[in-house]
Amino acid sequence: MKTTLALGALMLAAGLAPVHAADTDIRIVLSEELDLMEPCMATRSNIGRVILQNINETLTEYDTRGGQGVIPRLATSWEQKDDGGWRFHLRDGVTFSDGSTFDAADVKHSFDRAMSDQISCETPRYFGGMTVEATVVDDKTVDFSADPVQPILPLLLSLVTIVPSETPIEFTRQPVGTGPYELTDWSPGQQIVLTRRDGYWGEQPKVTSATYLFRTDPSVRAAMVAAGEADLAPSIADLDATNEATDFSYLNSETVYIRLDHTVAPVNDLRVRKALKMAIDREAFIGTVMADGTLLATALVPPTTAGWNPDVEPTAYDPEGAKALLEEARADGVPVDTPIKLIARTGNFPAVTEVGEAIQQMLTDAGFNIELQFLEVAEHEQYYSRPFPTSAGPYMLMAMHDNDKGDPVFTMFFKYDSEGRQSGTHDPKADELIAAASAATGEERAKLWSELMAYLYTDIAADIPLFHTVGFTRVGENLDFKPTIATNSQLQLSQIGFK
Incomplete structure (x- = not known):
């Protein structure tokens, strides 16, 4: 107790407020509401900003921060086979937010579900003009064959969100994924809340929860961050980007x-x-x-x-x-x-x-x-x-x-x-x-x-x-975050830190 009091006094003397658990709960104000919370629609920017890599992850990921190209996510490695197909080796020790274990059957089901003509997913539009099939080799190995042969299939698979094999082939309102967050509240017209979950396979993010709010006026979004009513506005107008300390332009x-x-x-x-x-x-x-x-x-x-x-x-x-x-x-x-x-x-x-x-x-x-x-x-x-x-x-x-x-x-x-x-x-x-x-x-x-x-x-x-x-993005002075070329289509909470 003495240590805690001494630390608080030191921070106050330095002009800083003591950090509480609630300080890692953030509010993000977006320009448009979500009409769906369906993982196979995460390629749509308004949905991807909330779901992609936060709730539902992909086998591979295109690195927009480090410039490394295609990097592992739920797949640890992959190689092209002699017949032109691709073999993917899956990460061990991964569980979904419902407690079930991630394996190759989930990958095949996720791919087949996204491509099914029984559901109007966004994913198939990126696989147009080709036939791709997923085959389970064993629990941690999946093969993909493509006709014609697809030299960039690992990059294409960075768009296929993974769901449990029990997920029905119909749109869901409660997405289940392997990501570091789970959906804990969706009040249409008001807010969406993602909460950090226990049992995530990777490093625990610093953000404990994110509440998404929606305002169509960019000036209102900028003002909310300035007033402390929100911590991050990924999209504001250039006319409102007037504070060098909080406002960042990005390609x-x-x-x-x-x-x-x-x-x-x-x-x-x-x-x-x-x-x-x-x-x-x-x-x-x-x-x-x-x-x-x-x-x-x-x-x-x-x-x-x-x-x-x-x-x-x-x-x-x-x-x-x-x-x-x-x-x-x-x-x-x-x-x-x-x-x-x-x-x-x-x-x-x-x-x-x-x-x-x-x-x-x-x-x-x-x-x-x-x-x-x-x-x-x-x-x-x-x-x-x-x-x-x-x-x-x-x-x-x-x-x-x-x-x-x-x-x-x-x-x-x-x-x-x-x-x-x-x-x-x-x-x-x-x-x-x-x-x-x-x-x-x-x-x-x-x-x-x-x-x-x-x-x-x-x-x-x-x-x-x-x-x-x-x-243009406005970032609250308490956050450590810089936008990238991908910020308008996905916003990974794990990439947000605190000063």
Whole structure:
């Protein structure tokens, strides 16, 4: 007791408050609520920020902090076999939060469940254009075979969250995982609480519990941290990032874009798609509603990605040229005056409202008939992923896409293949390039990806890439945390310390 009192007195004399257990409970304020707590949906950024590697872990992990590439998580090692398949050796002594033991049967079930057509998981979109099968060798060994052979399968498996083999093939509201935390409260519209659990196989994190709060206004999120009502706001607006001690910018792997549906008039006409790109003055956003350092995009992957094509130039702002293309299309009977909805997601990024309103005005000035509509995440998803609504009429969808893995395979099939889950593109040459690049290795792989990017952007105007964004995070002065390129899609509580 004397030692405790003496330590407290010393800390007070130094201007510090004594540390109590509650000081390791933190509050995180996010921009949008979760509509699901399903592990196989953790590749969606709003869900991944809470679940991924906190509740549910993966066999492998892409290291965004140490730059080591693919590193072990629930698998300790792996090797490619003579037939092109891969063998994974699993970590021993791992248990789930329900007390059950982790083994190879859980890995196979998790993979088969995520890929099942009986459940609408996000994971299969990253495995498009290939057939992958998991086979149990023994309790601690799993083989994966792929057709065509997948040279980066260990990287792809960093997206497959592991659940117990007893998990039914239906969405769950109470995820069970091997991670250091478990879900202890989910009050929709109010909060989510994760609590550190005993029995975790790895080093115990310093954060004992995390309460997630939700506020759509970035200024409110920043103010909450400043006032001590929250400890961390992973996403704030650059205009609110005014305190060098607490506010940090970071390279973001998110790309803002507008998806176009090539099957619906008038967007099915190439001239109309090119006119849409020409009518948007993207440079006008940078340094105004978008932060300085924001890059104009020509692809849905950031410049740090293998095969990124530096020779593709952003479309120049040319409203008169856009009007001329529309008149040419009109003369050929294309219904260019048809109303087109521009659908965006509320709270998707800090300046989404201003960006949406400005683009609506720019397109209207060029002669388009644009109706702007903002939707919450669950309703937005109905327009984002197949099956698309059949009675919505012509619409364009503004969204953000995250690829922090360093390879376009995590983007190209599901965004651009004719069978892709979020693709509005139907082009045989694009399909062929995607298939060839996905199976290639080394320089040939990068060359094919580069060719595909030029073809999508220049030749067929597949969609409208807008910006590679810069992220801003406000970190409470009590926390030891720096954001990374992955912060918008996952937020590992184990990477948060205390000063």
